[in-house]
Amino acid sequence: xxxxxxxxxxxxxxxxxxxxxxxxxxxxxxxxxxxxxxxxxxxxxxxxxxxxxxxxxxxxxxxxxxxxxxxxxxxxxxxxxxxxxxxxxxxxxxxxxxxxxxxxxxxxxxxxxxxxxxxxxxxxxxxxxxxxxxxxxxxxxxxxxxxxxxxxxxxxxxxxxxxxxxxxxxxxxxxxxxxxxxxxxxxxxxxxxxxxxxxxxxxxxxxxxxxxxxxxxxxxxxxxxxxxxxxxxxxxxxxxxxxxxxxxxxxxxxxxxxxxxxxxxxxxxxxxxxxxxxxxxxxxxxxxxxxxxxxxxxxxxxxxxxxxxxxxxxxxxxxxxxxxxxxxxxxxxxxxxxxxxxxxxxxxxxxxxxxxxxxxxxxxxxxxxxxxxxxxxxxxxxxxxxxxxxxxxxxxxxxxxxxxxxxxxxxxxxxxxxxxxxxxxxxxxxxxxxxxxxxxxxxxxxxxxxxxxxxxxxxxxxxxxxxxxxxxxxxxxxxxxxxxxxxxxxxxxxxxxxxxxxxxxxxxxxxxxxxxxxxxxxxxxxxxxxxxxxxxxxxxxxxxxxxxxxxxxxxxxxxxxxxxxxxxxx
Amino acid sequence: xxxxxxxxxxxxxxxxxxxxxxxxxxxxxxxxxxxxxxxxxxxxxxxxxxxxxxxxxxxxxxxxxxxxxxxxxxxxxxxxxxxxxxxxxxxxxxxxxxxxxxxxxxxxxxxxxxxxxxxxxxxxxxxxxxxxxxxxxxxxxxxxxxxxxxxxxxxxxxxxxxxxxxxxxxxxxxxxxxxxxxxxxxxxxxxxxxxxxxxxxxxxxxxxxxxxxxxxxxxxxxxxxxxxxxxx
Numbered sequence: 001x002x003x004x005x006x007x008x009x010x011x012x013x014x015x016x017x018x019x020x021x022x023x024x025x026x027x028x029x030x031x032x033x034x035x036x037x038x039x040x041x042x043x044x045x046x047x048x049x050x051x052x053x054x055x056x057x058x059x060x061x062x063x064x065x066x067x068x069x070x071x072x073x074x075x076x077x078x079x080x081x082x083x084x085x086x087x088x089x090x091x092x093x094x095x096x097x098x099x100x101x102x103x104x105x106x107x108x109x110x111x112x113x114x115x116x117x118x119x120x121x122x123x124x125x126x127x128x129x130x131x132x133x134x135x136x137x138x139x140x141x142x143x144x145x146x147x148x149x150x151x152x153x154x155x156x157x158x159x160x161x162x163x164x165x166x167x168x169x170x171x172x173x174x175x176x177x178x179x180x181x182x183x184x185x186x187x188x189x190x191x192x193x194x195x196x197x198x199x200x201x202x203x204x205x206x207x208x209x210x211x212x213x214x215x216x217x218x219x220x221x222x223x224x225x226x227x228x229x230x231x232x233x234x235x236x237x238x239x240x241x242x243x244x245x246x247x248x249x250x251x252x253x254x255x256x257x258x259x260x261x262x263x264x265x266x267x268x269x270x271x272x273x274x275x276x277x278x279x280x281x282x283x284x285x286x287x288x289x290x291x292x293x294x295x296x297x298x299x300x301x302x303x304x305x306x307x308x309x310x311x312x313x314x315x316x317x318x319x320x321x322x323x324x325x326x327x328x329x330x331x332x333x334x335x336x337x338x339x340x341x342x343x344x345x346x347x348x349x350x351x352x353x354x355x356x357x358x359x360x361x362x363x364x365x366x367x368x369x370x371x372x373x374x375x376x377x378x379x380x381x382x383x384x385x386x387x388x389x390x391x392x393x394x395x396x397x398x399x400x401x402x403x404x405x406x407x408x409x410x411x412x413x414x415x416x417x418x419x420x421x422x423x424x425x426x427x428x429x430x431x432x433x434x435x436x437x438x439x440x441x442x443x444x445x446x447x448x449x450x451x452x453x454x455x456x457x458x459x460x461x462x463x464x465x466x467x468x469x470x471x472x473x474x475x476x477x478x479x480x481x482x483x484x485x486x487x488x489x490x491x492x493x494x495x496x497x498x499x500x501x502x503x504x505x506x507x508x509x510x511x512x513x514x515x516x517x518x519x520x521x522x523x524x525x526x527x528x529x530x531x532x533x534x535x536x537x538x539x540x541x542x543x544x545x546x547x548x549x550x551x552x553x554x555x556x557x558x559x560x561x562x563x564x565x566x567x568x569x570x
Numbered sequence: 571x572x573x574x575x576x577x578x579x580x581x582x583x584x585x586x587x588x589x590x591x592x593x594x595x596x597x598x599x600x601x602x603x604x605x606x607x608x609x610x611x612x613x614x615x616x617x618x619x620x621x622x623x624x625x626x627x628x629x630x631x632x633x634x635x636x637x638x639x640x641x642x643x644x645x646x647x648x649x650x651x652x653x654x655x656x657x658x659x660x661x662x663x664x665x666x667x668x669x670x671x672x673x674x675x676x677x678x679x680x681x682x683x684x685x686x687x688x689x690x691x692x693x694x695x696x697x698x699x700x701x702x703x704x705x706x707x708x709x710x711x712x713x714x715x716x717x718x719x720x721x722x723x724x725x726x727x728x729x730x731x732x733x734x735x736x737x738x739x740x741x742x743x744x745x746x747x748x749x750x751x752x753x754x755x756x757x758x759x760x761x762x763x764x765x766x767x768x769x770x771x772x773x774x775x776x777x778x779x780x781x782x783x784x785x786x787x788x789x790x791x792x793x794x795x796x797x798x799x800x801x802x
Binding site (some may be wrong): 223224243244245246247248250332335336341342343344345346347348361381384388 | 583584595596604605606607608609610611612624626627628629630631634637
């Protein structure tokens with residue numbers, strides 16, 4: 001449904017096809033002028049009988065082919081021979097890779113696999129095939145680098161097939177983007193010498209899956225930098241990148257779990273810790289004062305939620321802290337051993353800020369439970385002691401003002417309860433303001449209550465986020481974007497709404513009426529308005545000006561060799 | 571404020587460097603995940619502040635080793651007694667990183683994870699050294715020891731040779747090789763406390779000579795021999 005006025009009458013709800021089936025990819029191209037009633041018949045009744053649909057992108061990026069194979073010969077396809085050939089390849093691919101299973105099989109698989117370590121999974125087992133989403137990374141030479149489940153070594157022939165697909169289509173001056181089968185989507189992303197493949201039977205759109213693969217790529221970049229990866233593979237085409245990534249699999253595993261369960265990745269926004277504005281301001285001032293030359297970013301987080309951040313003045317002109325960089329940094333920190341007594345000093349790249357350079361990150365926890373974390377990013381690798389000194393000043397300031405206690409009282413629960421809004425029909429929501437003050441446009445934020453009620457088990461959480469992903473995919477569809485969608489699912493009713501001022505996703509209990517839902521929205525928006533100073537960073541701290549910023553303050557140094565990240569690799 | 575002396579933990583990934591330090595500092599064993607970069611800890615030892623750097627063993631961070639080692643007063647080269655390769659790596663990859671350490675740096679060889687080995691299996695070394703994969707935490711059965719104390723002692727002598735130090739002046743190999751278990755706590759306190767005791771004279775000497783914390787290697791080449799006998 002695509003009307004802007006939530007008050008307009010709607011035709012009725014629709015049931016989503018069961019999640020294991022996946023959406024018929026062709027429905028994006030169907031006439032959706034009134035998608036609600038139409039989809040009701042179409043979606044469950046029309047599992048695509050053609051085995052696979054393949055989307056090949058002309059290198060110019062404009063032309064998409066999305067045809068069932070039997071129709072293919074009838075079409076005037078400029079490159080039909082190569083498509084036909086690829087077709088044969090891909091059906092073989094499907095035999096190996098793509099298995100559709102009943103839901104029970106899937107659930108069992110999830111439980112079973114949790115018991116064993118994913119890395120040791122038997123890649124020939126049904127349970128392996130039944131995973132919701134596989135992610136593979138390989139090098140252009142076809143060398144396996146990473147597999148989300150199972151040992152990548154055992155998958156080398158599968159990855160070989162993937163590479164064959166990629167290079168075959170490449171030889172026709174095309175690049176493969178995706179393959180659709182009746183219940184799986186395969187999405188391909190090529191970034192420099194790396195190929196990333198997602199094989200999923202979730203409700204996520206191709207666009208979302210592509211975005212996730214880019215997050216994975218960026219996480220690798222955050223550890224190695226793009227420049228050094230390019231250099232490594234220029235020198236040795238069949239280099240085994242696992243040498244440099246061993247020990248980092250957990251970081252990628254964790255990221256892939258997060259992108260499925262934390263809306264910050266889906267929304268591309270930062271989650272702020274709800275705090276009284278005055279406390280947030282004081283903490284910002286504290287960070288602003290505790291600076292040293294070449295200190296570029298000071299970031300204070302609590303349980304992966306942003307408290308406040310300060311950045312060096314000269315940096316702001318050309319660059320800014322992107323939510324993605326913060327998410328990836330927090331994921332990396334979360335996947336790392338941390339003890340309160342230790343202070344970490346490590347090179348780290350912020351891929352969206354600059355994919356080719358390292359910052360030196362100082363990471364330290366301020367409380368014994370390791371919930372409040374201070375991150376200081378410097379461009380000087382020898383500045384550990386002076387940066388550590390900044391931390392001591394911040395710690396001291398927080399102690400004398402009792403800020404830490406004030407912070408931890410806001411940390412009792414991971415977030416806030418949806419009950420605070422005071423409307424019983426509302427189960428959960430995600431709200432991303434789009435009208436944030438100009439000077440803080442660089443850091444999109446969102447707010448979302450804790451998941452409660454029926455969404456306590458992991459399966460239920462996945463189900464809800466699948467629905468959110470589905471709504472997000474419809475709203476942001478490249479072919480037919482929507483502004484408002486009211487969606488009656490099996491066990492809940494959802495409403496997503498985008499205006500120039502916000503992007504909002506809400507989940508109601510299934511018995512809500514349309515009028516009731518609209519009513520709840522009004523109340524929710526009023527509540528958010530009232531709470532916005534607490535929920536968001538409305539007035540960010542002024543930029544800091546570090547004394548005598550040295551040569552490196554504008555941009556970090558480009559030299560990877562100096563850091564020796566791949567010095568031992570050859 | 572800069573600490574008085576620096577102790578660095580080096581060794582291949584997954585040998586238990588972080589666990590060792592955690593056992594010593596926090597008095598408990600906790601499953602850890604891979605370290606990134608290096609982690610800095612401060613230990614009050616008498617009137618001295620001794621800094622301990624726990625480094626990442628992953629090859630990704632390999633080149634950083636010499637940065638963390640700069641000016642170190644002691645380096646703990648850590649291996650896993652159940653994994654021969656981890657000992658080989660010490661010699662191949664990590665020993666060269668200590669070039670940036672203080673010229674009178676102490677070397678300690680520590681074999682961790684003795685709790686995993688079968689205490690009775692003091693069998694002569696067999697040829698099938700490379701077959702066993704590194705032990706994971708969920709393997710409960712005891713595995714055979716792959717590296718013995720004698721190997722560590724032999725390695726220690728290699729270090730002295732590499733550093734061109736005279737065995738007579740350097741601390742005795744038997745004193746500098748430890749076998750530990752971060753999991754049970756076996757020998758961990760002994761390891762660190764011995765090191766701290768030995769580091770203090772080095773600190774005092776450094777202070778007396780007013781040596782800067784960071785040592786320029788090029789200027790210290792000649793100093794090596796004169797300092798070598800100081801730590802006993």
